[in-house]
Amino acid sequence: MRSTKPLIAFVVMAAMGTLLWAGAEGDVPSGERMIAAATKFENSLNAKQRSKAEFQFDDEERLNWHFIPRERKGLPLKDLEGEALKAAHNLIQSGLSDAGYTQALDVMSLEEVVYLLEQGDRQERRERRDPDKYYLSLFGKPNPQGKWGWRLEGHHLSLNFVVQDGNVVSSTPEFFGANPGYISAGPGREIRVLAAEEDFARQIVNISTPQQLKTIWISEKADRDIRGAGESQPVVTDPIGLAYRDMSDEQQKLLSALLSEYLRNMPQDISQQRHAELKAAGLDDITLAWWGGRERNEPHAYRLQGPTFIVEYNNTQNSANHIHSIWRNLSGDFDVARNQ
Structure with a gap:
C-alpha cells in the first residue's frame, strides 16, 4: 500500500484534493492528539523502522530542516504499509487541520507530476521524485510530561512541532511549496496549489x-x-x-x-x-x-x-x-x- 497513490491518480486527472484518511479535529487539544498519534505510530513500527524514526530530543538533526529534494534522516512513508502507514497519516493529521492535511497531500502528490514531466533516466527520476519520499521523525519520547517533538519533511514540505507537558509550544518553521503550482488538463480541469x-x-x-x-x-x-x-x-x-x-x-x-x-x-x-x-x-x-x-x-x-x-x-x-x-x-x- 502506497501512501499517496489514490491521490496521484486524481492529480494526473486534474481532480486533486481528496483525503486518504478522513478525520475531524474534535475538541481534543492538539498536544494530546499528537501524543496519542505518535505513541500509536511508534508502537506500530518494527525495530528497524524505529531505528530510523527515533532521535533524542537534543539531537542536532531536529534543527536540520530544508525543503529541497535531498537525502534525509527519518523514516520514509514508502517504507510503511498497513497499520503503520495509517498510523503515520494519523500523526500527520494531528498536526494539521483538514485543509492543511489536504494541502500537504497535494504537495506530496505533485512529486508524481514532476516525475512524469521531467526528462532523463526513469529510475533516476523515480529516486529523486517520489510522492512517498516524505520522512517522519520523532525527537524524544511522546509523553504527557516533558518535552518532545516530531517532524514531517520532504520536497516542498517541512512541518516541525515541539510538545511540552502536553501542550504544543512550537509549530514552526512551517513550509509548503508547490511545483508546478498550476496544472491544466483542459477547460474546466485546472488545479492550483x-x-x-x-x-x-x-x-x-x-x-x-x-x-x-x-x-x-x-x-x-x-x-x-x-x-x-x-x-x-x-x-x-x-x-x-x-x-x-x-x-x-x-x-x-x-x-x-x-x-x-x-x-x-x-x-x-x-x-x-x-x-x-x-x-x-x-x-x-x-x-x-x-x-x-x-x-x-x-x-x-x-x-x-x-x-x-x-x-x-x-x-x-x-x-x-x-x-x-x-x-x-x-x-x-x-x-x-x-x-x-
Whole structure:
C-alpha cells in the first residue's frame, strides 16, 4: 500500500484534493492528539523502522530542516504499509487541520507530476521524485510530561512541532511549496496549489493607490528564493512595505483573508493561538512588501511581517509556477529563542 497513490491518480486527472484518511479535529487539544498519534505510530513500527524514526530530543538533526529534494534522516512513508502507514497519516493529521492535511497531500502528490514531466533516466527520476519520499521523525519520547517533538519533511514540505507537558509550544518553521503550482488538463480541469496565498497578496498590490505603490512595491525584480532557507532561525530585518493601518478597508479585508490562508493549515487551537498573538501585538503594524511582476505568470515574491511572525513567499522559478512559502515565529522556531 502506497501512501499517496489514490491521490496521484486524481492529480494526473486534474481532480486533486481528496483525503486518504478522513478525520475531524474534535475538541481534543492538539498536544494530546499528537501524543496519542505518535505513541500509536511508534508502537506500530518494527525495530528497524524505529531505528530510523527515533532521535533524542537534543539531537542536532531536529534543527536540520530544508525543503529541497535531498537525502534525509527519518523514516520514509514508502517504507510503511498497513497499520503503520495509517498510523503515520494519523500523526500527520494531528498536526494539521483538514485543509492543511489536504494541502500537504497535494504537495506530496505533485512529486508524481514532476516525475512524469521531467526528462532523463526513469529510475533516476523515480529516486529523486517520489510522492512517498516524505520522512517522519520523532525527537524524544511522546509523553504527557516533558518535552518532545516530531517532524514531517520532504520536497516542498517541512512541518516541525515541539510538545511540552502536553501542550504544543512550537509549530514552526512551517513550509509548503508547490511545483508546478498550476496544472491544466483542459477547460474546466485546472488545479492550483497555494493559489489563495498568491491571489490575495496580488490583489492588495493591484488595488493600491499610486502613493501606496511607492511603499508596497519594493522592486520590479524579485530574488530567486526565500530568505533563511534551511536556517534554524528566521532572517529578520526591519519591516518594510505597506502597513495594515495605511490600507483601505478593502485592502485590510484582503490582508485578513491572506492571513487566514496561512493560519488555516494548523489545527484550530494552534491557529487560534497564532491569531490571538498577532492580534494582541497589533494588526496595525503588520506590513506587506511585494517584489517582481504584478500579473499572473510573472516572477514575484512578497513578505508579510508582524511583531510575532514573518511569512516569506517566492514564486520566481519555472516561469512563476514554482512556489515556496513559509511561516516563521519571530520569537524563535523549534522552541529555541531567536537570539539564543
